Structure formats: structure tokens, C-alpha cells
Amino acid sequence: MLTAIVGVNWGDEGKGRMVDLLSQSYDIVCRYQGGNNAGHTVVNERGKFILNLLPSGILRSETVNVMGQGMVIDLEHLFHEIERLREAGIAISPQNLKISSRATICLPYHKLLDCLEEDRLAGKKFGSTRRGIAPVYADKYYKKTLRMGDLLTPDTLAEKMEGFVQWKNLTVEKGYGHAPIDAQEMVQWLRRYGLPLQDYICDTTAYLNREIDNGKSILFEAQLGALRDIDFGIYPYTSSSSVIAAYATIGTGIPNRTLDETIGIIKAYSSCVGEGPFTCELFGEEASRLREAGGEYGAATGRPRRVGGFDVVASRYGVMVQGATSLALTKLDVLGSYEKIPVCVAYELDGRRVEDFPVGDALERAMPIYEYLPGFCCDISGCRTREELPQAVLDYVAFIECAVHCPVRYLSVGPGREQYVQL
Numbered sequence: 001m002l003t004a005i006v007g008v009n010w011g012d013e014g015k016g017r018m019v020d021l022l023s024q025s026y027d028i029v030c031r032y033q034g035g036n037n038a039g040h041t042v043v044n045e046r047g048k049f050i051l052n053l054l055p056s057g058i059l060r061s062e063t064v065n066v067m068g069q070g071m072v073i074d075l076e077h078l079f080h081e082i083e084r085l086r087e088a089g090i091a092i093s094p095q096n097l098k099i100s101s102r103a104t105i106c107l108p109y110h111k112l113l114d115c116l117e118e119d120r121l122a123g124k125k126f127g128s129t130r131r132g133i134a135p136v137y138a139d140k141y142y143k144k145t146l147r148m149g150d151l152l153t154p155d156t157l158a159e160k161m162e163g164f165v166q167w168k169n170l171t172v173e174k175g176y177g178h179a180p181i182d183a184q185e186m187v188q189w190l191r192r193y194g195l196p197l198q199d200y201i202c203d204t205t206a207y208l209n210r211e212i213d214n215g216k217s218i219l220f221e222a223q224l225g226a227l228r229d230i231d232f233g234i235y236p237y238t239s240s241s242s243v244i245a246a247y248a249t250i251g252t253g254i255p256n257r258t259l260d261e262t263i264g265i266i267k268a269y270s271s272c273v274g275e276g277p278f279t280c281e282l283f284g285e286e287a288s289r290l291r292e293a294g295g296e297y298g299a300a301t302g303r304p305r306r307v308g309g310f311d312v313v314a315s316r317y318g319v320m321v322q323g324a325t326s327l328a329l330t331k332l333d334v335l336g337s338y339e340k341i342p343v344c345v346a347y348e349l350d351g352r353r354v355e356d357f358p359v360g361d362a363l364e365r366a367m368p369i370y371e372y373l374p375g376f377c378c379d380i381s382g383c384r385t386r387e388e389l390p391q392a393v394l395d396y397v398a399f400i401e402c403a404v405h406c407p408v409r410y411l412s413v414g415p416g417r418e419q420y421v422q423l
Contacts, residue, residue: 001023001026001218001260001261002212002217002218002220002249002257002260002261002264003026003215003217003218003219003220003221003259003260003261003262004219004221004222004245004261004262004263005018005019005022005220005221005222005245005263005328005348006221006222006225006226006243006244006245006247006248006262006264006265006266006324007222007224007225007226007228007264007265007266007318007319007322008261008266008315008319008322008324008327008404009112009222009225009227009251009263009266009267009270009271009272009311009315010224010225010227010228010234010270010271010272010273010278010314011038011223011224011225011227011272012038012265012267012272012273012296012298013090013225013226013265013266013267013273014265014303014330014331014412015040015047015056015221015222015223015265015329016039016040016041016042016051016056016090016221016256017040017041017042017043017329017330017393017412017415017417018263018328018331018410018412019055019056019057019219019221020042020056020057020059020060020417021119021417021420022043022047022219022412023057023060023063024060025217025287025313026057026063026215026217026218026219027055027063027064027210027211027216027218028055028057028059028063028064028066028211028216028217028219029055029056029064029066029216029218029219029220029221029250030055030064030066030068030208030218030220030221031053031054031055031063031066031067031068031071031217031220031221031222031223031247031250031282032068032070032071032110032221032222032247032250032251032252033068033071033104033222033223033241033242033243033247033251034070034071034072034133034222034223034224034239034241034243034249035052035053035071035072035073035074035131035132035133035136036052036053036077036078036081036106036131037052037129037131037133037223037239038052038223038224038239039051039052039126039298040056040127040221040223041380041415042054042417043382043415043416043417044059044416044417045417046059046088046089046090046188047088048331048408049085049088050155051276052077052079052081053067053071053073053074053077053080053082053246054067054078054081054085054097055221055226056221057065057094057221057306058085058096059090059099061096061230063096064095064096064097064098064211065096065097065098066098066099066100066204066208067081067097067099067100067103067204068096068100068103068204068251068252068253068366069100069101069102069103069204069251069252069253070103070242070247070250070251070252071098071100071103071104071203071251072103072104072105072106072133072136072137072140072241072314073103073104073105073106073148074105074111074131074132075105075106075190075193075194075197076108076189076193077131078193079193079196079197079303081317083198087270092170094120094199094200097200097368098139098200098202098204099148099197099200099201099202099204100148100201100202100203100204100205100252100253101147101201101202101203101204101334102147102149102204102205102253103146103147103148104136104137104139104140104145104146104147104148105136105145105146105147105148105151105190105194106131106132106133106136107136107145107146107151107186107189107190108132108185108186108189109135109165109168109181109186110133110135110136110139111130111131111132111135112132112172112178112181113132113135113168113171113172113174113176114130114132114134114254115130116130116136116172116176116178116342117134117228118130120176121165125187126351128274129274131177131275131327133239133240133241134240137240137241138240138380142275144164146160146161146164146190148197148201149189149201151194151195151197151198152198152201152202153336153422154190154191154195157187157190157191158183158184158187158243161182161183161186161187161190164183165181165182165186165306166180166183173304176256177274179382181243181321181330182237183243183379187275187349187354187367191362194242198236198246201390204252204253206208206255208253208254208257209250209254209256209257211253211277211287212257219251220248220249220259222240222243222245222248223239223243224242224243224317225243225265225318226243226244226317226321226322227314227317227318228243229242229243229244229321230242231244232244232321234262234276234277234363235360237274237275237276237277242319243258244323245262245322245323245324246320246323247403253314255413255417256408261325261326262322262323262324262325263307263324263325263326263327263328263409263410264318264319264322264324264328264406265316265327265328265330266315266319266325266327266328266330266400266404267310267329267330267331267337268310268330268332268334268396269290269307269308269309269310269331269334269341269342270307270308270309270310270311271294271305271307271308272305272306272307272308272315273298273305273306273307274303277364277366278306278308279308279311279313279314279344279347279366279367279368280308280309280310280311280314280344280368281306281307281308281364282309282342284308286342287306287307287308288328290307290308290334291304291305291307293334293337294307294331294334299382308342308344308345308368308371309341309342310341310342310343310344310354310400311344311354311368312345312346312403312404313344313346313347313354313355313357314357315400316355316357316403316404316405317356317357319404319405319406320405323382324406325403325406326406326407326408326409327400327401327406327407327408327409327410328408328409328410328411328412329397329400329408329410329411329412330412331412332380332396332397332411332413333379333380333381333412333413333414333419335376335396336377336378337375337377338375338376338377338378339374339375339377340373340374340375341372341373341374341375342370342371342372342397343370343371343372343373343399344368344369344370345369345370345371345403346369347367347368347369348365348366348369349365349366350365351361353369353375354366371420373396373399374392374395374396375392375397376390376393376396376417377392378390378393380400380413381413381414383413383421384418384420385421385423388421389411389421393411397411397423408423409422409423410422410423411423
């Protein structure tokens with residue numbers, strides 16, 4: 001069984017929590033794109049963990065975790081993320097963590113360039129996390145980056161880095177007027193944080209194909225959501241990689257394989273970190289109430305998330321481009337105190353009601369059309385079966401299923417690993 005777990009909206013839907021839950025039924029968990037520009041929060045019996053680079057399956061000792069070739073890896077961040085987990089008692093070894101030799105290395109100067117450009121843009125910035133993601137993906141397609149496999153031949157690092165830095169300083173020094181990058185410092189950084197990872201680097205294409213042939217099941221994990229996809233998202237306020245499920249097998253190095261199932265993760269309301277159009281956004285006291293109730297602050301950045309009611313238009317579009325076969329509805333318990341639940345059922349665009357997700361400048365002009373559904377006014381965090389859920393909860397779930405044309409299979413009723421209901 002090959003299953004992808006993907007975000008339907010702007011990211012931060014709770015994918016890490018669902019991967020942690022569902023990984024118990026899979027042999028391997030693969031991350032297939034992105035870097036440490038997003039965070040997955042997982043709460044289990046050992047505590048609360050925020051993962052930026054490692055697949056969420058790393059918290060299960062029996063699960064093998066793969067960092068795919070579609071990722072961009074900040075070696076320093078990964079080094080310390082592994083260190084923190086080990087301090088918390090999580091065992092990590094080449095037996096349960098494998099890193100693609102084709103994955104791209106995110107260097108310190110990529111982060112520098114990210115910051116320099118965001119500062120230059122000032123009021124017109126894209127809302128970057130300043131972790132070097134866009135610059136390193138750009139360099140990947142320039143074919144001027146190091147890959148994880150290069151760490152296996154450390155004697156060649158200095159020569160390769162000298163050429164890259166000479167090219168990069170044309171932008172850093174002569175473009176932005178910043179002090180030049182030092183090639184030797186980059187090599188020292190690579191050796192300090194990269195060489196300890198050598199035993200984890202392997203040909204994951206060969207490994208995964210072999211394991212599939214042996215009957216092993218794989219869970220594919222992405223970061224962010226459909227609306228942050230480089231092609232299908234709210235461009236240019238997107239990530240720099242493809243987060244959609246169709247990229248899962250490509251980003252893990254097995255394009256010869258096909259997904260069996262795609263589980264879309266979707267919140268019971270809407271949230272968004274960063275810049276760009278967010279049509280359903282609520283403001284003032286209504287927004288503050290929802291943000292505090294849901295603890296809506298970025299796992300990677302700590303930034304307050306923008307919030308709104310469930311967005312039917314954006315969610316139906318996200319379900320479609322992800323090809324979701326079923327949904328997991330998260331943070332339903334957050335709405336427990338609401339007598340009336342705000343739902344964005346359509347957009348108003350240039351005086352017209354629209355129900356298809358707009359593209360480009362049209363999305364900037366769209367305004368929300370809100371309706372209010374009956375709330376359930378109770379604590380559902382202790383519910384574990386469908387029969388224990390109030391009828392108002394089931395009615396809200398049925399509304400969402402009908403609105404986005406996809407069945408809901410899981411309901412998250414709390415942050416803990418076992419706080420869910422399977423429908």
C-alpha cells in the first residue's frame with residue numbers, strides 16, 4: 001500500500017499529527033519535498049515534538065524513515081534536530097533513517113540570500129521563513145548546488161565549493177553590497193555538520209523499490225498544503241516545491257510507482273501563516289478568539305497565524321488538485337465553544353458570486369461570503385466513536401463532505417495521539 005498524506009489548504013492543517021497516528025500501520029514513512037521552512041507538531045506519550053526536517057514516523061522505533069531526493073536539507077538544522085530527539089530518548093540510526101544521496105544541501109549562503117532579498121522587498125515581501133528555501137531550489141535548477149551524495153567524497157568539497165562561491169558572490173557582494181561569502185567557511189560547515197551524516201546517505205530509489213517488491217507499505221508525507229504549491233498555489237506566495245500528492249513518488253525517487261490512496265488533511269476552520277491572499281480571513285475579536293482557542297502560531301516560526309472560518313471554495317479546490325480519496329478533519333474540538341460556526345461558502349468577485357477558486361489578481365479582489373452553521377457547544381475531546389459525537393458535530397462533518405466532494409474518514413478531537421474518531 002502506497003499512501004500520501006497531504007495538506008488541502010495553506011499548510012498547518014495537522015499533517016504531522018496524522019502521520020504519527022497512521023504510521024503505526026506502515027513500514028516506511030517518506031518525506032518528499034521542502035526543507036525546514038515548516039514544522040510538524042506531534043504530541044504523544046513522550047511529550048510534544050516539533051519536527052522541521054525529519055519525517056514524523058521517526059517517533060516510532062519500528063518505522064523506517066526516508067528523506068527523499070525532492071527535499072532541500074539544512075545540515076546544521078538536521079544535525080541539531082537529531083540531537084534534540086536523542087536527548088528526548090528517541091533512537092535514530094542508519095537502520096531507521098535513510099537520506100537520499102540526490103537530496104539537495106541548503107547552505108548558509110542560501111539563508112543569507114533569503115534574508116537579503118526579503119529585506120530588499122520590504123513592504124512587498126513574500127513572507128519567507130528566511131531559511132533559504134527559494135534560493136536553494138533556484139540553485140538546484142541552475143545546477144549549481146551540492147547534493148547529499150557529495151558528502152561521501154569529502155576530498156572534492158573544497159574544489160566544488162570554490163566554484164559555487166565565486167559565482168554566488170557576484171550576487172551577494174556586487175548585487176546586495178554584502179560582505180563576500182568565504183568558501184573555506186562553507187567547507188568547514190559542510191564537514192562539521194555533514195560528515196556525521198555520511199552513514200545515513202544512500203540510494204533511496206533502490207532501497208524503496210526493493211522494499212515495495214518485498215511487500216512493504218509506505219506512507220508519504222509532505223509539508224504545507226495545496227495552496228502553497230509552486231504550480232497550483234497562490235503564486236507567488238507559495239513554497240518553492242511541489243507539495244501535491246502527485247509528486248510524492250517522484251520526490252522520493254520512485255516515479256515508476258503509483259499511489260493507492262491519498263488522505264487530505266483539512267482543518268475544521270482555516271488558518272494561514274505568511275503573506276498572500278487569504279479570502280476567508282477574520283479580523284478583530286472574532287479572529288483573536290479563534291486563534292487563541294486553536295493555539296494558532298507557526299511551529300517553525302512562532303508567527304501568529306491568520307485565521308478564518310472553514311473555506312469551502314479553497315478547500316474544494318485543494319481536495320481536487322490533491323486528488324484526495326478521503327479526508328482527516330483536524331482541530332474539530334477547537335470549535336466546541338461556538339454557538340454559531342462561521343463558514344465561508346463562496347466568494348464575491350467583481351459583484352458576482354463565485355464558487356470556483358480564482359487565480360492570480362482575481363483572488364486578490366475576492367471577498368468572502370459567510371454563513372453560520374449551528375455549533376455543538378460542548379467538549380468532544382473525550383469522544384472516541386461516532387456514537388459518542390453530538391448530532392451537531394455529525395451535521396457539520398456532513399456539510400463539509402458535501403461541500404468539498406470527499407468523505408471524511410478521521411476526526412481529530414484533541415492534540416494527543418489517541419484523540420481521534422474514525423468514521
